[in-house]
Amino acid sequence: xxxxxxxxxxxxxxxxxxxxxxxxxxxxxxxxxxxxxxxxxxxxxxxxxxxxxxxxxxxxxxxxxxxxxxxxxxxxxxxxxxxxxxxxxxxxxxxxxxxxxxxxxxxxxxxxxxxxxxxxxxxxxxxxxxxxxxxxxxxxxxxxxxxxxxxxxxxxxxxxxxxxxxxxxxxxxxxxxxxxxxxxxxxxxxxxxxxxxxxxxxxxxxxxxxxxxxxxxxxxxxxxxxxxxxxxxxxxxxxxxxxxxxxxxxxxxxxxxxxxxxxxxxxxxxxxxxxxxxxxxxxxxxxxxxxxxxxxxxxxxxxxxxxxxxxxxxxxxxxxxxxxxxxxxxxxxxxxxxxxxxxxxxx
Amino acid sequence: xxxxxxxxxxxxxxxxxxxxxxxxxxxxxxxxxxxxxxxxxxxxxxxxxxxxxxxxxxxxxxxxxxxxxxxxxxxxxxxxxxxxxxxxxxxxxxxxxxxxxxxxxxxxxxxxxxxxxxxxxxxxxxxxxxxxxxxxxxxxxxxxxxxxxxxxxxxxxxxxxxxxxxxxxxxxxxxxxxxxxxxxxxxxxxxxxxxxxxxxxxxxxxxxxxxxxxxxxxxxxxxxxxxxxxxxxxxxxxxxxxxxxxxxxxxxxxxxxxxxxxxxxxxxxxxxxxxxxxxxxxxxxxxxxxxxxxxxxxxxxxxxxxxxxxxxxxxxxxx
Numbered sequence: 001x002x003x004x005x006x007x008x009x010x011x012x013x014x015x016x017x018x019x020x021x022x023x024x025x026x027x028x029x030x031x032x033x034x035x036x037x038x039x040x041x042x043x044x045x046x047x048x049x050x051x052x053x054x055x056x057x058x059x060x061x062x063x064x065x066x067x068x069x070x071x072x073x074x075x076x077x078x079x080x081x082x083x084x085x086x087x088x089x090x091x092x093x094x095x096x097x098x099x100x101x102x103x104x105x106x107x108x109x110x111x112x113x114x115x116x117x118x119x120x121x122x123x124x125x126x127x128x129x130x131x132x133x134x135x136x137x138x139x140x141x142x143x144x145x146x147x148x149x150x151x152x153x154x155x156x157x158x159x160x161x162x163x164x165x166x167x168x169x170x171x172x173x174x175x176x177x178x179x180x181x182x183x184x185x186x187x188x189x190x191x192x193x194x195x196x197x198x199x200x201x202x203x204x205x206x207x208x209x210x211x212x213x214x215x216x217x218x219x220x221x222x223x224x225x226x227x228x229x230x231x232x233x234x235x236x237x238x239x240x241x242x243x244x245x246x247x248x249x250x251x252x253x254x255x256x257x258x259x260x261x262x263x264x265x266x267x268x269x270x271x272x273x274x275x276x277x278x279x280x281x282x283x284x285x286x287x288x289x290x291x292x293x294x295x296x297x298x299x300x301x302x303x304x305x306x307x308x309x310x311x312x313x314x315x316x317x318x319x320x321x322x323x324x325x326x327x328x329x330x331x332x333x334x335x336x337x338x339x340x341x342x343x344x345x346x347x
Numbered sequence: 348x349x350x351x352x353x354x355x356x357x358x359x360x361x362x363x364x365x366x367x368x369x370x371x372x373x374x375x376x377x378x379x380x381x382x383x384x385x386x387x388x389x390x391x392x393x394x395x396x397x398x399x400x401x402x403x404x405x406x407x408x409x410x411x412x413x414x415x416x417x418x419x420x421x422x423x424x425x426x427x428x429x430x431x432x433x434x435x436x437x438x439x440x441x442x443x444x445x446x447x448x449x450x451x452x453x454x455x456x457x458x459x460x461x462x463x464x465x466x467x468x469x470x471x472x473x474x475x476x477x478x479x480x481x482x483x484x485x486x487x488x489x490x491x492x493x494x495x496x497x498x499x500x501x502x503x504x505x506x507x508x509x510x511x512x513x514x515x516x517x518x519x520x521x522x523x524x525x526x527x528x529x530x531x532x533x534x535x536x537x538x539x540x541x542x543x544x545x546x547x548x549x550x551x552x553x554x555x556x557x558x559x560x561x562x563x564x565x566x567x568x569x570x571x572x573x574x575x576x577x578x579x580x581x582x583x584x585x586x587x588x589x590x591x592x593x594x595x596x597x598x599x600x601x602x603x604x605x606x607x608x609x610x611x612x613x614x615x616x617x618x619x620x621x622x623x624x625x626x627x628x629x630x631x632x633x634x635x636x637x638x639x640x641x642x643x644x645x646x647x648x649x650x651x652x653x654x655x656x657x658x659x660x661x662x663x664x665x666x
Contacts, residue, residue: 091473137650137654141654143653143654143656144601144607144608144653146416146473146597147597147598147601147607147649147653148650148653150594150597150598150646150649151598151646151647151649151650151653152646152650153646154594154642154643154645154646154649155642155643155646155647155650156646157639157642157646158639158640158641158642158643158644158645158646159639159643161639161642162637162639162640162643166639275477275480275481278477279477282474287471288414288471288473288474289471318488318489318492319485319488320485320486320487320488320489320492321485321489322485323481323482323484323485323488324481324482324485324486324489325485326481326485327477327478327479327480327481327482327483327485328478328481328482330474330477330478330481331464331470331474331475331478334470334471334474334475334478335468335470340413340469340470340471341469342469343545343546343549343555343556344549346545346546347546347549347550
C-alpha cells in the first residue's frame, strides 16, 4: 500500500512510509487502521446504532432497520460521484438537479408509454452528457467546479421543469423498480432489500477499482498533484470528464430509484441531497483537498447521517435541530480530519 | 484590436458586467417603458438591494484566497431578518439607533467565527461555512417555523424612499462607502495580497490569519446590512426566503469578474454582477417567460460569465 491510498496527513513526517523504516516495518494492520482508518466513523456508526436501538422503541425490528438502510442507500449512491469528484479535487453541486430531473423525466416518459428500458437509457444518457460538459468545461478552461456545476444544475432544473410542465407528472413505473427500492423488497429470494444489496456490491466494486486497478491509481494521482500526474502520462482531462460523468449518472440513478421508492415523480425531490451528499463524503473523512479518502468512508458517512436523522426524528426533533446538528457534526469531523496546512508550512 | 480589448477588460474586470447592466436597462425600458419612470426607481432598487448586498457579502471571502468562499451568507441574511422582526421590533431595542449596531455586531461576529474556523482552525472554507450554513438555517427554522409578519417599522423606508432618496441607495451605498474607506487603508491592499499568494504575503510579514478573519467578519457585517434591507422589502420573517440568495450571491461575484481564487475584485463589480442578474430576471419576467426558462437563462449566464472570466485571467493565473 503506498502513501497515496492512505489518508496521510502531510504535516506529520512520521507518517511518510520509509521515513521511519523500523516502526513502519513493525506496524501491524490493526495499528495502521487505528492511525489512518476511519475509526472515529466506525465507532460513531456503532454508537449511533446502539443509541437508536436502545432509546427508540420499535427501531430494533427488521423493517425499521431495513428502512434506515434503504434511506442510507439513496444517500450513499448519490454520494458515489461526489466522492470520486472530491478525490480529484473537484466538487459537484449539480447532484440535486440531476436527481430531481431524472426523477421527473423518468415518471413523465413512462406516463407517455415509453418502454421503461429506453427511459433508463435515455435519462442516464442525458445525465452522462451533463457530467461530460461539467468535467470538460472545468478542466479545459480551468474554472471553479463549484460555479460550473451550479450553473449546469440550474439549466437542468429549468429544462426538466419546463419540459414536464412544472413537474406535474404521473406515470406508472414497473413493479420491479418499486420492489427494488422498497424496504420490504426481496433480493433473489433473500429477505434483504435489493437496493441495499446493490449498494453493498457497488461499495465493494468501487473500493476494488479505486485501490487495485490502474484507473483508480490514475484518479488518486490526478487528485494528489495534477501536473505531476500529467507528466507521468496520465490523461488528466479524461479523468476529470469521467469523474463528473460518473457523478451525474449516479445522481440520475438515485432519481430513478426514488421513483420506485415514492411511486411517482416529484419536483425538488433531490434538493436535500445538495449538501447531504457533500456531508456524507466529508463526515466520512475524505478530504476536499483531493486524493485523501475513499468510498468506504462515504459509506460510513451516509450511515452516520441517516442514523442520526433516524435518531433525531425518533425523539421528535424537528428539521431545525437536525440541520443544526448536521452542521456541528461536519465541523467536528472535518476539524479532526481534513484540516489544511499552516501558511507558515507552505512558505 | 481584440488583444487591446482583452487587455482593457483585464484592467477593468467589472467592465463586462457594467456593459451588461447598461444594455439590460435599455432593453428593459424598451420592453416596458414604465421601468424607467422615476417613481419606479425606488421600488426596483429596493427589490434589487438584497441581491446586491448578498453579492457584496460573498466577495471578501473569495478575495481572501486559499479556496475562500462563504456559503453561510444567505442563511445569515435570513438570521438577521428573523432576529430583527421577532426579537427586536416591539422592544426598546427595535429603534434603528440600537437595532442597527446590534445586528451589525451579530453579523460581524458570525462572520468572524467563520474566519477563525478557516484561518486559525484551518478548516477548508467550503466546509467551515457549510457547517455555519446548516447551523444557521436550523436556527432560522427553529425561530420561525411559520412566516411572521412584521409590525409597522422604520425599515419600510429602506425598500422605498427616504425623502426623495431611494432607500436602497443607503443600504447598497453603505457597504460600498465602507469599502472605499478601507481601500484608503492598508486593509484592502493586504487582503488582495493574501488572496493572491498567502505564503508570499506571510513571508513579507503580513498577519495572514488576521487579514482572513477580518475578511470573513466584513462579509458577515455586510450580510447583516442585507438582512436589514431584506426586512425592509418583505416586512416579515421567513426561514425560506433566504434560499433565493444563496446561488445568486455566488453568481454575482463570478459575473462581476472577481478572480474566484482570490487576489482581484471588489464590491462594486459584485453589485454590477447582481444587478445584471436582477435585470435579466426582470426582463424575462416582463416578457412573460416561464419561470423555468428564467432558471435556464440564469444558469447559462453564469456559465458564460465564468468562462469569460477564465479567458481574462488565464495568462495571469499560469504566470
